[in-house]
Amino acid sequence: MDEFMQTESIVLAPFETRHLDDAVALSRAAGWAHRREDWEMIWSLSQGRVALAGDRVVGTALMTPFGDTCSSINMIIVDESQRGRGLGRKLTTAVLELAENRECRLTATNDGLPLYEKLGFVATDQIVRHQGIVNRVNAPENAEWVEPDALPAIKALDRAAFGASRDALIDVLAKQGRFAAIRNDDRIVAFASTRLFGKGEVVGPVVAENVEQARDLLAFILSGKEGHFVRTDIPEQTGLSSQLEDWGMPQEGEVVAMVRGAVGRSQTPAVQTFCLASQAIG
Structure with missing residues (x-):
């Protein structure tokens, strides 16, 4: 072109x-x-x-x-x-x-859906936006803030969940915010990121082995955000919506995740993305 x-x-x-x-x-x-x-x-x-x-x-x-x-x-x-x-x-x-x-991913509003379908995109998930003023949340004992030396393990987990390397994104998120993690012995098995965004803060990505770990990471981060405006975007099937609503973050809109030229994976990943970094970048 x-x-x-x-x-x-x-x-x-x-x-x-x-x-x-x-x-x-x-x-x-x-x-x-x-x-x-x-x-x-x-x-x-x-x-x-x-x-x-x-x-x-x-x-x-x-x-x-x-x-x-x-x-x-x-x-x-x-x-x-x-x-x-x-x-x-x-x-x-x-x-x-x-x-x-490259495989191309995006999120679409209902207005944009017909255009992207014509361009060869296929719907994969509903992405739900939760945001609001956070209530009091109790911090679990199994999560902790981590330092930059944890970034290689975090990058590996994100790569496994996302299906591609986002190392540059992880580096930017580390500069703009903080990472929390859950360890099994000394090995990081789940992580979450938080940073300033829009009119408050955003939590994501959250990558974990199961929904319990994802919920604990969210609780750990939100326990320090009482009274603050926080947003997170989640795939609808994660089952976190009711818990987020209890924490003061009601559902306020949804979009459709779509993909074009999808590259299949050889095996099911051991971790999955429970919250997106943002609707723009997944």
């Missing part, structure tokens, strides 16, 4: 640092919670395209690669004044080309 693509009066161009402020404004107009710092985090790991009407950003899309085998298609926004003209499809197609032969 050419670096610049002309479509009527709209030009698609590489997403650069100078476009971040306009991207934040677009996402706020769409009702998203993302701060500039949240955009910067995802953009720092990604390649992308913007749609320009003159010097004004009227659309965005990012492709976040995870090694050579997998990617996330995310941050797809079209200015309200430009909707209904096929611009969302053009932006999505442009970043799919950036993904080359």
Whole structure:
């Protein structure tokens, strides 16, 4: 694909640092919670395209690669004044080309679902957003905060659960927030991350062997967040919704996880993702 693509009066161009402020404004107009710092985090790991009407950003899309085998298609926004003209499809197609032969994952609203189905994506899960002001939560005794020397074990667990390497993401999360873990003897068997996001904090990813470990990690992190606004995004089938509601984080929306060009796994992983890092990057 050419670096610049002309479509009527709209030009698609590489997403650069100078476009971040306009991207934040677009996402706020769409009702998203993302701060500039949240955009910067995802953009720092990604390649992308913007749609320009003159010097004004009227659309965005990012492709976040995870090694050579997998990617996330995310941050797809079209200015309200430009909707209904096929611009969302053009932006999505442009970043799919950036993904080359990688498996592509994304989350879709009901409005976006028909477009992504036409582009070859298949629904896999419902992703549920839970958020709110956290109640008093008792901390379990089997979880602890961990230091940077735990990152190799955390990366290995995340790779097993996600099915691709997200080492660069884990490094960024370690700089922006904290990791908690559960050990079996000296071996880390489950972990969770927390960081600032939007109008409060977010917990995720949470990777564990079972739902009990995932619940204990969430309880450990939330025990220090009483009175604070916290969000987490979970696959619906994890069964954590009722517990999160009890902790003051009701369900407030859902999206559909989708995949294109899925690469099958040779065996069932010993751990799974109970909470996403974010809807954008899984």
